[in-house]
Amino acid sequence: MKAFLKPNRDPSLPTVRPVDFRNGVELEAAGPYLTRRSIPVVAALGGKIGVEGTASIIEIAGQHFLVTVGHLLEGATDSKASILIPDQRGGFIEYDGPITYMAEDDDVDRVDVGVGQLTPALARRLTAIYQPLTLADVYTREEPIADVYAVVGFLASDPAARRPTPRVHVATIYEGEPPEQFRESIKKDVHFLLDLRNQVRDRSDRLVPTPSMKGMSGSPVWCMTAPTGAAWSPSCLRVLAIQTRVLIEPTETWIRCTGWGCVAGVLWDMFPATRSALEAAWGAPPK
Numbered sequence: 252m253k254a255f256l257k258p259n260r261d262p263s264l265p266t267v268r269p270v271d272f273r274n275g276v277e278l279e280a281a282g283p284y285l286t287r288r289s290i291p292v293v294a295a296l297g298g299k300i301g302v303e304g305t306a307s308i309i310e311i312a313g314q315h316f317l318v319t320v321g322h323l324l325e326g327a328t329d330s331k332a333s334i335l336i337p338d339q340r341g342g343f344i345e346y347d348g349p350i351t352y353m354a355e356d357d358d359v360d361r362v363d364v365g366v367g368q369l370t371p372a373l374a375r376r377l378t379a380i381y382q383p384l385t386l387a388d389v390y391t392r393e394e395p396i397a398d399v400y401a402v403v404g405f406l407a408s409d410p411a412a413r414r415p416t417p418r419v420h421v422a423t424i425y426e427g428e429p430p431e432q433f434r435e436s437i438k439k440d441v442h443f444l445l446d447l448r449n450q451v452r453d454r455s456d457r458l459v460p461t462p463s464m465k466g467m468s469g470s471p472v473w474c475m476t477a478p479t480g481a482a483w484s485p486s487c488l489r490v491l492a493i494q495t496r497v498l499i500e501p502t503e504t505w506i507r508c509t510g511w512g513c514v515a516g517v518l519w520d521m522f523p524a525t526r527s528a529l530e531a532a533w534g535a536p537p538k
Contacts, residue, residue: 402467
């Protein structure tokens, strides 16, 4: 699998500069925009139901795909668990389409990406509730492009599987050496590390703790592509990765992100019908 590493060709995309971000308040305006594009993934097995991670939907050339982390789909497949997505009325919509994944144990690059193709009927039901991404929402780069990121997803520990609460986490790029536990699972041009902010300021200028990241695998990772000082405007938000692993220590939390260029590479390899649209957006992946 080869990742797409070329910048987008969208001429309207603003020049990329660091965002002047000091607290969590700036994300409030963008909150509904972000959370509608994250989907809780629920697994049901033996009468037990629980949130297992997060996904997003992307529309490419009239087809819809569910994108999440590979080990989530691998676990559901191996255990024969049902994959469910909450609807608006406290019920579930079952995903029963084809699944492909590159899980960490099987993939030498540790891409850890999972993709499922939605039938037209299932796509209509899900996109009536959750907003799909388009290729214009995605930024494919071989390196991080901003100072601050938003990781948007659902906690696996959330007991309200029928109506889970989306979480927006603020993180900054981690520029040091990878922690020892991550050194074997970080590959250049595939991953980058974020450092989760343990505290952010609320509207009363108080420092409040950041919620746990446990179980948010598959969450889309967003950034701003706008000049310094700009607010978190939806028109300048792009998703550039998915969260594929987290390392939680008492004083610090690291998030491993797999770039969307690798997700596009999986789509190119596994779903040939997407290739014309992907090539039109970003060119063909390197051979």
